[in-house]
Amino acid sequence: MKIRMEEDPSAEDLEITIRCRQTNEQVIRILEMLRMADRKLTGHKDQQTYLLDVSQVLYIDTVEKKTFLYTETEVYETPLRLYELEERLESSDFFRASKSLIINFNQIQSLKPEFGGTMQVTMSNGERLTVSRQYAKSVKEKLGCL
DSSP states (O other): OOOOOOOOTTOSSOOOOOOOSSOOHHHHHHHHHHHHHTOEEEEEETTEEEEEEGGGOOEEEEETTEEEEEOSSOEEEESSOHHHHHHHTTTTTEEEEETTEEEEGGGEEEEEEOGGGOEEEEETTSOEEEEOHHHHHHHHHHHTOO
């Protein structure tokens, strides 16, 4: 694979061209990563589809096999499964907090260790979530506590 970059002061917008003999799994993965660079997720609410900036999402939760994106004041359903969102957001500040929960680290207001190794997280909107014992270690690592 060759990678080439050209600077053009007259360019009005960023343009990316992928030249390949045939579209394969690697090309599709590269396209997906480029799309994530826009940092958008789609959510559905009231029979409408919304484009959400990833930074707006406080956390992502799964309830009864449905996945929801939670912002400061709204809740949107997404067709993506939690593991798919986790993969798409792995290069950002989201982390797995339990089997059914992914949290945006940048939206955390405070953290409090709980009995039994779990951790209580207060989000920027005041909502409280629990980080399971299994995932609390990764939060501590992210904070530089380990």
